[in-house]
Amino acid sequence: MGLIPISLVLFLHIFGLIVSTSPLHAQAKVFNVVNYGAKANDKTDNSAVFLKVWNAACEEEGKKEILIPAGVFRTGPVKMNGPCKGQMLFNNRGVLRAPSDPQLQVREWITFQYIDGLTVHGLGTFDGQGAYSWSYKKTSKYLVLPDTLRFHFVNNSMVHHLRLIDSKGIHMMFYGCYNIYVDHIHISAPGDSPNTDGIHIALSSNIHISYSTIGTGDDCIALLSGARNVNVSHVNCGPGHGISVGSLGNTQGEEDVTGLLVQSCMFTGTLNGVRIKTWANPSFPLTASSFTFQDLIMNNVYNPIIIDQEYSDLSTYPEQGSSQVQIRDVKYINIRGNSMSQVAINFLCSEFKPCQNLELNNINLDYHGRGGPAKADCTFANGVAYGTQNPPSCL
Numbered sequence: 001m002g003l004i005p006i007s008l009v010l011f012l013h014i015f016g017l018i019v020s021t022s023p024l025h026a027q028a029k030v031f032n033v034v035n036y037g038a039k040a041n042d043k044t045d046n047s048a049v050f051l052k053v054w055n056a057a058c059e060e061e062g063k064k065e066i067l068i069p070a071g072v073f074r075t076g077p078v079k080m081n082g083p084c085k086g087q088m089l090f091n092n093r094g095v096l097r098a099p100s101d102p103q104l105q106v107r108e109w110i111t112f113q114y115i116d117g118l119t120v121h122g123l124g125t126f127d128g129q130g131a132y133s134w135s136y137k138k139t140s141k142y143l144v145l146p147d148t149l150r151f152h153f154v155n156n157s158m159v160h161h162l163r164l165i166d167s168k169g170i171h172m173m174f175y176g177c178y179n180i181y182v183d184h185i186h187i188s189a190p191g192d193s194p195n196t197d198g199i200h201i202a203l204s205s206n207i208h209i210s211y212s213t214i215g216t217g218d219d220c221i222a223l224l225s226g227a228r229n230v231n232v233s234h235v236n237c238g239p240g241h242g243i244s245v246g247s248l249g250n251t252q253g254e255e256d257v258t259g260l261l262v263q264s265c266m267f268t269g270t271l272n273g274v275r276i277k278t279w280a281n282p283s284f285p286l287t288a289s290s291f292t293f294q295d296l297i298m299n300n301v302y303n304p305i306i307i308d309q310e311y312s313d314l315s316t317y318p319e320q321g322s323s324q325v326q327i328r329d330v331k332y333i334n335i336r337g338n339s340m341s342q343v344a345i346n347f348l349c350s351e352f353k354p355c356q357n358l359e360l361n362n363i364n365l366d367y368h369g370r371g372g373p374a375k376a377d378c379t380f381a382n383g384v385a386y387g388t389q390n391p392p393s394c395l
């Protein structure tokens, strides 16, 4: 099959299934925020009402649904804490809109934490209104802006059928979570918005992300310290920086990142396709292992396949070091499309800890620019190649 039929199939999957309705939750006790005084006038700050409704629902036995009906509800930061007495549904059928002011001292907008059995869904929108704060970020790279949806220590939960737009910071973040299903999520922010990553996963395991589209100014999905057993499938990325493991290894006490399957995904106009990135200076020992990148399509991607172990901050640490992060057992299977740079495959590994057991299997990446056909570059990279190899393998 050529490139176009497969892209079409992917699109049909993503857009065909998006209209599938979520199961009804007839038996849940409904807490409609309007009945507690919330105002859908795109003006009133509803955060105190949302918190009151959350706490009331959380305290009740059985299954509860917090309902945000159609309408535009303004809200400042809200932190919804468990543990709760039964299953919690957060059904957003309207638009939750963040304050338009830049919120330069705030780190998170809507947070759910310490909850077992949470569903966030409803076809509604979380509008971060980031446009007003991005200019501050562009002039101060250490500034931290609030993330749109954060999940801290949440287990056995689902996040599905939602739209997240224009986050000030990261759109969705999982920290300390276990067994989460994320699907039919649309995330969008302009390609030049700073650090508006799609989904971050840290210190979390068994996270499943599928049937979603993510286009932002930074990583589509990023796995950070302590991410384990993450399954990403049928995700469309672009614009942005692609799917990334890392940056890893620049602080002491980070945990290994292991077990990632990225399958049946498409990248369009992204800076990277699939990237593993570790710090060279400063660098602390760590392992990044057992990743499979399979059945991927690259459309106009600058660096379709890249390992970069030479990331460093030369203004603070002028001497380039060598990364202490061990990368091993990484498979690239059935990856095709076109590269916007001549080096379609770049394995820049660490002299101190060379990459082990990389595998390239059926790779077909074209380059149509100046300088001749696509190339693969290997530096301190060990592994094997099978099947079609365009560019010719460097392993």
Ligand SMILES: *[C@@H]1O[C@H](CO)[C@@H](O)[C@H](O)[C@H]1NC(C)=O
Binding pocket: 082, 083, 114, 115, 116, 153, 154, 155, 178
């Ligand atoms: C989530 O699961 C972990 C590991 O099983 C457990 O330690 C933690 O208490 C659980 N958290 C909640 C909120 O249920």
Ligand SMILES: *[C@@H]1O[C@H](CO)[C@@H](O)[C@H](O)[C@H]1NC(C)=O
Binding pocket: 208, 210, 231, 232, 233, 261
């Ligand atoms: C990953 O997700 C896909 C699609 O949901 C599923 O078919 C596959 O079995 C999952 N793989 C693992 C290892 O969980």
